[in-house]
Amino acid sequence: MSNILLYAEVTKDDFLHTVLFELAYKAQELSKKLNNADVSALLICKTGLSESFKEAFINSGFDYVYIAEDDSFTHYSTELYSKVAIDIINEIKPDIMLIGATTQGRDIAPRISASLHTGLTADCIGLDINENGQLAATRPTFGGKLMATILCKRLPQMATVRPKVFKPAPENIVKDTKFIYIKPEIENIEKRIEFIEFVKGMNSTINELDSAEIIVAGGKGLKNEAGFALLKNFAESIGACVGASRGAVDMGLASADIQIGQTGKTVTPKLYIACGISGAIQHIVGMQDSDKIIAINTDEKAPIFEHCDCGIVGDAFEILPKLTDIFKA
Amino acid sequence: MKILVCIKQVPDTTDIKWTENNTIQREGVESVINPFDVYALEEAIKLKNNLENVEITALTMGPSQAVEMLKKAIAIGCDNGVLISDRKFAGADTYATGKTIAAAIKSKLSDFDLIICGQFAIDGDTAQTGPSIAAHLGIPQITYVKNLDKCDGKCIYATREIEEGFETLRVDLPALVCVLKGTYEPTRPKINGIIKAQQANITVYSMEDIGLTPDDVGIKGSPTYVSKAFRPINTRGECEICKDCDTLALKIKEFGGLNNE
Known part of the structure; x- marks a missing residue:
């Protein structure tokens, strides 16, 4: 059975990035065209944080949430997060993976796709399932004259979508969400990037x-x-x-x-x-x-x-x- | 310290002209170095000015005309230019492009310490090739870099500009960084740079040179493909053209819900 995996990004102030709910509503639509494929989320966060997100997942139509919690996930790190994400993806083998095109999403998505030797379509403005059950990802082509629909011949079929391109569900889609905790295997990762500091900006x-x-x-x-x-x-x-x-x-x-x-x-x-x-x-x-x-x-x-x-x-x-x-x- | 700067040749968008059919006129449009890559070169040159024994190699994958762009990179301060060029590379997506560039680096330029890329290319805008190269090389990456600092040849500090603010990281070398556009004027070539560029030999590598096969590159090596291209549908209906500013102002008041007092 096919399934759709969404990357749940945690913001610097410990909330779920709202792009997740926009992707979640779109994933419900895609799921219907894939014989009700499971919609899952992948959450990497610091220890104990996932508890506060559970209601949001239950109300957003997720069938499964795969959670890797560890104190080393206090700050986003490409090498740690992508390793954990790749391990989970190799385990659950999603057909489709959607990621918000935030700075974090645009950092981790190509790292994951290249490591998995699959394709990634950036900044999609439309997502659909074609007659062969493939993810049809639409984005403008160079020159801005035409739209192009892009398919991927390997799995998972990956795409990023900017925040606010899709709308979140108008009302709750309540599911009996299963939360699956995965012990991340990060002991042997060579830590080559060290977090120094974060200075909040004016937005x-x-x-x-x-x-x-x-x-x-x-x-x-x-x-x-x-x-x-x-x-x-x-x-x-x-x-x-x-x-x-x-x-x-x-x-x-x-x-x-x-x-x-x-x-x-x-x-x-x-x-x-x-x-x-x-x-x-x-x-x-x-x-x-x-x-x-x-x-x-x-x-x-x-x-x-x-x-x-x-x-x-x-x-x-x-x-x-x-x-x-x-x-x- | 050896720095590789990955650059891309893109059409000059400040010079886009429209044809009568609303298509982009390609003839006579100049190619330029992708604006983000200009700042990748700048960051490399800054490091060279501040550190001893820095050698910069500008690297691109593209058609043979890209030699001219590599010479421009030498004119502003790079030491060498390397072109990866092969007809079989045509149609490569970001995965195949990353794999091809990484293969060239692994086989011909493996003694690098730092790779600098532009965060985006203004034609494709995917921001994927840099991380794809880093993944294929198995080296750490830092994207959205606003500033590079404190490099001692073993590690470098990079400040990223993200939605919520600025994050500073330290990364062990070798590593790859993707830089944003700077707010300063880029370096202009100096006379001795131009002379050096004219005399420079650009090294060109083909698919065989870097140990890849036709299955690895171009359309064949790309997981993604375009299934169709189409014109978007206009759902807004006919546009009403106003004759004068007073009529337009009334429309602005109506649509914007502005009071008429």
Whole structure:
């Protein structure tokens, strides 16, 4: 019988990363297409911590949770965690393994997949089961013009998914979850990495974009810092948060933590205003679930106009100050 | 100390032009060193400036034109360039790419102390090749590195930038690190660097040279494959084009739930 294994990441402040619940709900959907395949989680954490997560697992539709607890798991370590994960995977032989595309997920996933000689599809925006029972993982291809569905010919079929790409279950899916404790074999691991310190950072911008009602995002069309200053003025006039496309970040006009898109953040505001953003698929997938989308672009043929409710063809350098004046008046 | 820097040639995205059919115009688009890899080179050069006897080798897998990129790497301060190139490598996914690069390192460059990669390549964006190389070589990896520090040839300190803050780790060498983009201007080549690059001999290794078979590389050696490519469906319907800013402002008020006072 096939089964689906999810990596349960523990955050620095000892919570389960919420991406697990988004993956769990998606896994329920995949499970139905695989004759109700078991949905399991793999949890590596410090001694005693798993107890506090049990209710969350029971309420999220997990059939099994494989737990490796040890005091040496106080801080995430690639070498320890990947060794333990690989041992458990070799034991339970999942057909599918899904991992959140967080910094930890993106660190451990390729380490596991390469060690198991299998494939890994990064930053998927769609997961399905095809007619042959294979995991069909969809992500944009280079250039942002097309989506590609990627299959894997070895097991487990592995994929990473960014937080907030999928939605968690609207209500509890209660299961008779079995918790299986595994004694990790870590005595013989040569410890080559030593944890020195952790300094908590300020994540204010990231949280602001997550909860923003209106986001005004700028792209390469804003050309320079003066363009971004106009964008910020306009955002202020309507009480919006500022975001950016990958192009603007690459040009050094905006910092990477406000990047929206496949490799940045996924946002779902009430209103998303895209200024000078052409609309590559990588950007669209990060904002397409906004309630309403407005585009400002000089090129009437820009793909962004295929993904918005309303727009204006024109130069953001002229339009943004006009709009700012209207809203400040 | 021997440092290997893995670099990738990517199309220059700041130079993307659209054709009439909304496809990317490939002709005349320049190839550049992946922006993250530029900072991988920078980190290596910084170590070379601060330590005695550091030798940097820039390494890439790609078509024969990638020789030019390796010469640029020499121009800014690398000592050697190595190109792993073979038609049979075409279509490799990150697993096969990691395996191929690791095989080249194992067979030809095994006396390295540190491998530095860029965290992402801006074309594929998978962030998988670095960890894949480390896994194939069986060496420790540190990803999302913002800063490398205090290297004594036996170990190095690396600070990672993660969601919650900054984490500092010490790793025994040999090891692989994947670095993020720095916030500083990269080094520009100096005259003597350019001369050195012009005179440099780039070593090229083929599949046989590094001891792999056709089953290990390219499409054959890749566990993943593209089953179909398609245009995404637009579910939002027709876009309403506003004639002027006043009309647009009304829409912004309506959609954004802004008060009309």
